Every structure is written in structure tokens, then in C-alpha cells.
Amino acid sequence: MTDYALTLSDVAVRGLRGVSLALLPGEIAGVVGPAGAGKTTLLQVAAGCVHPTRGEAWVWGCRITDANARKFIGYAADHAAFPRALRVREVLLYYARLHAAADPERAPQGLVREALEMAGLGAAANLLVGALGHADMQRLALAQAVLGGRGGRRVLVLDEFFTNLDAIARRDLRGRIARLAAEGVAVLIAARDPAALERLAARALVLRQGRVVRAGPLPALLGERVLEVILDAPPPEPPPGFKITDAGIEAPLAGRTAESALAMCRAHRLAVRGSRVRVKSLEEIVLETHDTH
């Protein structure tokens, strides 16, 4: 049990129906799915905010409901709130004092310095929380989640972390999370927009109606190749296995070659203007699971 940083065993609660998950130290797992799929509930269970009615959750061999578990798990909720009249450093110092109370060997000021550095928030340390932009608010959410220092927080649970961020902030935070993972921190991260996780997560879980409907390493999930065929005019009926798109038709190759698929198009007397083979996106996988279930 202690080999895993985070273990959820058949956990169920309102909106979540028997989900199991084991996260290794340093692993980044992404949770994707449409709104109402149970992503936030799953993360709340993983963070110890919601107690499951069935199943068990463990962090580093410690039951997630134990007070000690909160020393290991950092949680950044979707739209996490902080007192607006305080400066960033004061907010972090408040949380750091709670950690120092649990572990007297840690000095609060040192914990704040580390958290500011890990979240890239040093320049904003003396700003009021109410004056922060969205990207810096997310950095503050990350800073409080990693607070506890190196060797402290060993599991990070981040909900809708990249939502509404610009590309530069997204890249910066992705890099910081990847560096934390390289230091052995396990990360469970949820996103409504699956594209946000494609360059970060090593593994993905697709949730739908409180169940994991698809899971696996991201390269394996994204490894499915798709043939896109651009046509002069949309066909009245697509060939078997193909579906109509805005520009023509497309189909997963699923073992066959692109040439054989194109031959099928020609056999159906379709005017092919061009074609390309691309890798499936995580968004397509989410949409597929949504359509097929």
C-alpha cells in the first residue's frame, strides 16, 4: 500500500460510483470528462474533503480521513478563495503556521519562501490577494497546495487548474507541476478542457456519470491514428467506419493502412482532394466515450 502515493479503492459517494485509482510517486494523472461527470467529487475524495460512503482512500499508507494525511496532500480547489485583504505572503504565512504547528521542525518563513519559489510567485509576494490576476491566483492556489516544503506535501490534487489561463501562464504552470512531479510529488489533476492535460499527464482517466469509462497511459490512448479525408463535396452516405466532418470524412485506422482506407473511398466514388493521418486528441476520446455510452 505504501508504494503508492495515493490509493482510491472502489470509492463511492453521491455523484461517484465505485472509482479505483493508484497513483505512484512522481506520476501525473489527468481526470477528464464533461461537466457533472464527477471529476470534482473524485478530487474532493482524494483530497480528504469528502468522505466516501463506500471504499477506502489512502495516502502514503495513511487513511485519508486521518488528520495526518493533510500533511501529505495539497489541494487546490476550482476557484479557491483566499482572504482578499491580506497580502500573498501573509496568506501563505497563515497556512505555513498551521504546518509548523503540526511539524515544529519547519519554520513558517522558510516554508513560505519555498512555496513562493515553487509557484513562481516571488514577484507578487507583497501584493494584496484582491489585486491578483487570474494567473497569479492560480499560482497562489498552487503555492498553498505545495506548502509543507520539499518532503512535505507529496500528493497534489488540482481541480480545473488550467481553466481560463492564457498560453504563457499555462506553459509556466505546466512546467512547475512537471518539476514537482520530477521531485517525486504525485499529481492528480482535473480539467474540463482535455487539451490542457495532453502535454502534462502521463495517464488519463475519462469519467462519465461518476464512473471511469476509459483509462490508460496517455501515449496509448492518444496512439490511435485517424485518417482525415478532404472531399470536394460531402458524400450522401459515408463509407463503412467513416463519419462525416466539416471538410469531408474521417475514420480511425485501427489496424488497417491509410492506403486501404483511401481505396475504400475511391471504391465509393468519392472525389478525394487530400488526406492526412493524425493522432487522436484527448478531447476526441472524451467525445467518443460520451457518444458511445
Added chain:
Amino acid sequence: MQFLQCVLAEWALVAPRFTRTRLGISLLALGATLVWLGSRGLDHVTVALLAGSLGAILGAAGVAGSDNERRALATALSHPTTPLAIATGRWVALTGPAALLVIVCTATVDWRPSIVAAGIVAAAAVGSCALSLVIPLGNATALGLFLLMALAGAVAPERLVALAHPGFVRLAAASALELGPALWHYRDVATGHWGAIAHALAWTGLGILLASAFIGRRRALNG
């Protein structure tokens, strides 16, 4: 020890909140008004009781009543602390400035340790009650409690009950006034009445426990 350190972590935020929010200016305005009323003939015990209770209600609104502060409780709970430590810390954080206000007002109008004690006891009990109301219901209840204490808190219950209709309403009003925190109860603290002190202590403990229960429920609201 860990519990006390978590309580002190809340206390450490008093100064920034006092100087950067409306809490500081509200307490100063309240203090100035009460000192002025005291110089115009308002009973000095009532000045101390109003300073303590109204200061504590303003404090509860300032440290825990706003939507943002209430949502931020959920974030605090994801760290190694407990709802009881947060509730106790917030109570200390709101009672401290109210007690200081009592001391300043009493020193200005009529310094007597027994009056100061009555004011601080009122701050502790009413503050605890206010905290248990603003955490689940927000600042609108702080305004209601403020008006109740300011207008009716110092009036003897017999006079208020006489205004209510006979029967159940009168019984309910009398019970609420007898059981709830009211300034006429804590006036007796100045004369060393143990019943009044026990009433205040009971409300202090009950309010903190209720606030703690409501804070614990906010854990699941995170996100």
C-alpha cells in the same frame, strides 16, 4: 500545543484585517459614538457592554462573515488544522479588538475594573454567538444581531415581553430573551453575579462549538 498554535495563526491576521478592511474604521466609529454617548449621560456600564457586544459583532462580520472569508475557510481546512481550532482562533481574533475597545471606552468615560470585566464578558459571549451565525448565514445576520443588541439588548426582558402578544409568542420571546445573550444578563457581571458569568461562559462555549460544526461542513464545499 498544536491546537494553540493553530489558534494563534488566526490571531496573527487581526492586525492586517484591522488596518485594511472596514473593521478598523467601524470599531473606531463605534468607540467614538459610545464615548460621546457616555459623556452625554449614557450609563457607563451600558457603554462598556455595548462596546464589547457591538465590537464583537463587527469583529465577527470582519473576520468570518463575508462570502470570501467563508469560502476561504474551505481552503484553510485542506491544511493541518481542525474546525475547532479555526473557530476558537476566529473567536479570539474578534474578541481581542472588542476587548480593547471596551478598555479604551471605559478608560475614557469611567475606569472601573468591574465594568471592564462586564464589557469583556459581553464581548466573549455575544462574539461567540455572532460567529456561530455569520459562518453559516453571512453578514446579513451580523447586521440583524447588531441592531438587536444596539436597540433591544440593554432593555430588561420584562419590558420587551410585555410588548409581545400573550400565549405562545410571549412565552417564546421570554425564553429567547432569557436564554440568548443579552446585555441585561451581563450587566450583573459588574457586581460579581456568578449566574451572569456562567451564562456568558455557556454562550461562549456553545457559540464556538456551533461555529466549529458549521466550519467543518464547509470542508465539502471546497470547489
